[in-house]
Amino acid sequence: MTSQTSPSSASRHVVVIGAGAIGLMSALNALDQGLQVTIVDPGQPGGEHASSYGNAGWLSSHSVLPPSEPGVWKKIPGFLADPLGPLSIRWRYLPRTLPWLMRYLVAGSTEARITATAAALRTLLHGAAQLHQRMAEQAGISHLIDLGGLLHVYRSRRHFEADARGWRIRRDLGIAWQELSAQELREREPDLDPGYGFGVLIPEAGHCRNPGAYIAALAAHACARGARLTTATASGFRFEQQRLAAVLTDGGDIACDAAVIAAGAQSKALAAQAGDKVSLEAERGYHAMVLAPEGRPRTPMMIMDRKVIATQTEQGLRVAGQVEIASFEAAPDWRRAEIMRDIALQLFPALPRDLPASRVRYWLGRRPSTPDGLPCIGPSTRSPDIIHAFGHGHIGLGSSARTGRLVGQLLARQAPEIDLAPFSAQRF
Numbered sequence: 001m002t003s004q005t006s007p008s009s010a011s012r013h014v015v016v017i018g019a020g021a022i023g024l025m026s027a028l029n030a031l032d033q034g035l036q037v038t039i040v041d042p043g044q045p046g047g048e049h050a051s052s053y054g055n056a057g058w059l060s061s062h063s064v065l066p067p068s069e070p071g072v073w074k075k076i077p078g079f080l081a082d083p084l085g086p087l088s089i090r091w092r093y094l095p096r097t098l099p100w101l102m103r104y105l106v107a108g109s110t111e112a113r114i115t116a117t118a119a120a121l122r123t124l125l126h127g128a129a130q131l132h133q134r135m136a137e138q139a140g141i142s143h144l145i146d147l148g149g150l151l152h153v154y155r156s157r158r159h160f161e162a163d164a165r166g167w168r169i170r171r172d173l174g175i176a177w178q179e180l181s182a183q184e185l186r187e188r189e190p191d192l193d194p195g196y197g198f199g200v201l202i203p204e205a206g207h208c209r210n211p212g213a214y215i216a217a218l219a220a221h222a223c224a225r226g227a228r229l230t231t232a233t234a235s236g237f238r239f240e241q242q243r244l245a246a247v248l249t250d251g252g253d254i255a256c257d258a259a260v261i262a263a264g265a266q267s268k269a270l271a272a273q274a275g276d277k278v279s280l281e282a283e284r285g286y287h288a289m290v291l292a293p294e295g296r297p298r299t300p301m302m303i304m305d306r307k308v309i310a311t312q313t314e315q316g317l318r319v320a321g322q323v324e325i326a327s328f329e330a331a332p333d334w335r336r337a338e339i340m341r342d343i344a345l346q347l348f349p350a351l352p353r354d355l356p357a358s359r360v361r362y363w364l365g366r367r368p369s370t371p372d373g374l375p376c377i378g379p380s381t382r383s384p385d386i387i388h389a390f391g392h393g394h395i396g397l398g399s400s401a402r403t404g405r406l407v408g409q410l411l412a413r414q415a416p417e418i419d420l421a422p423f424s425a426q427r428f
């Protein structure tokens with residue numbers, strides 16, 4: 001999938017490192033700004049190696065709460081003690097990740113902190129589904145974006161009320177929702193376990209029906225518009241007289257005037273070479289996908305007591321979640337994905353109890369996560385021509401469309417459309 005840039009568009013040349021959602025949205029916006037674009041990635045865009053492939057597809061403009069919250073440390077022992085719980089740690093990795101974990105706990109330790117994070121994330125996520133729809137239309141794949149809202153489901157109204165702080169923060173940011181009684185939820189979601197008796201519908205949000213196909217199509221669209229796709233791994237930068245001269249790759253140096261670091265969970269070493277020591281972990285998650293399911297969600301739903309998302313994708317019923325703290329390279333623990341399958345069986349009782357293994361697909365993904373839940377977007381310390389665009393954690397698909405716009409504006413030396421101070425890579 002390689003195409004040459006036409007000489008007429010010869011201008012500043014940017015190398016985008018990484019062809020996930022963030023890199024491709026950055027590349028497409030750089031093309032809009034009239035730049036020459038080369039995208040570098042060792043993998044095939046849309047492939048299973050990237051976090052952008054197997055996520056739950058949520059384009060959730062309301063996902064403004066950071067993963068850490070006041071008092072979360074009290075819940076951690078319980079989560080860890082539960083073999084079917086949402087959190088696991090490979091203990092050998094703990095010493096390496098301890099500084100990140102401490103920052104994570106501090107980031108959510110007070111309401112003031114999470115309110116400030118939520119306000120910043122809202123600026124990044126606002127209009128996410130609509131921005132994706134516009135991009136998908138341009139790429140000829142509008143069928144992959146659905147603007148039909150997203151659901152949160154609780155066992156009862158009482159459980160919803162126990163979550164009041166988060167919903168209050170959302171309401172104060174102008175996020176609207178509809179509350180669904182047990183009967184309304186049942187009418188809307190007839191396949192869902194009737195033990196769930198309360199729903200919250202977010203009409204402004206949407207979802208992607210097939211994230212892997214979306215990424216592959218965005219890459220094809222970028223190439224059709226003149227971007228060059230190079231199969232290589234970037235290892236660093238060459239500077240000449242203090243200016244960026246090239247991106248170094250295992251396939252040779254690529255001369256350029258600008259670069260974007262969008263290598264997902266593997267961005268840390270590149271950021272360090274650009275002068276910024278960032279706190280970034282591969283926060284591992286899993287999905288189980290049931291092919292041709294007998295029961296399914298009509299609207300993608302977050303199951304609040306299980307901390308999973310269930311989405312009917314083009315390929316099947318995908319149940320995604322889990323936080324596994326382990327190194328990027330550690331072997332998958334497929335038991336974590338089997339937990340997702342078992343939750344699917346509980347949520348949708350019409351699924352057969354003896355579901356054959358041939359009807360289930362498992363996937364491990366690595367969220368590029370900062371401890372405070374805010375991505376790094378903006379110029380690097382070493383060079384204003386190296387732009388950081390990584391660390392989008394749990395919301396990287398949804399927030400990719402605006403991140404791409406911001407990167408395009410920075411590359412074109414325009415004022416970014418939102419305040420980037422909260423997203424500075426220099427905050428660590």
Ligand SMILES: Cc1cc2nc3c(=O)[nH]c(=O)nc-3n(C[C@H](O)[C@H](O)[C@H](O)COP(=O)(O)OP(=O)(O)OC[C@H]3O[C@@H](n4cnc5c(N)ncnc54)[C@H](O)[C@@H]3O)c2cc1C
Pocket residue numbers: 017018019020021022023040041042043049050051052053054055056057058059060232233234235262263264265266267284285286287309320321322364365366367368389390391392393394395396397398399
């Ligand atoms: C289980 C799970 C569920 C999720 N659900 C959602 C959801 O519903 N909604 C949502 O918004 N987000 C969700 N996320 C998070 C989302 O998937 C990520 O935040 C997002 O995909 C990150 O995109 P990215 O482009 O930064 O990284 P990636 O998609 O991982 O892409 C990074 C790319 O960089 C390449 N790369 C790495 N190193 C180099 C190098 N040195 N040189 C060149 N290329 C390199 C990689 O090969 C890769 O292709 C979920 C994540 C998981 C794990």
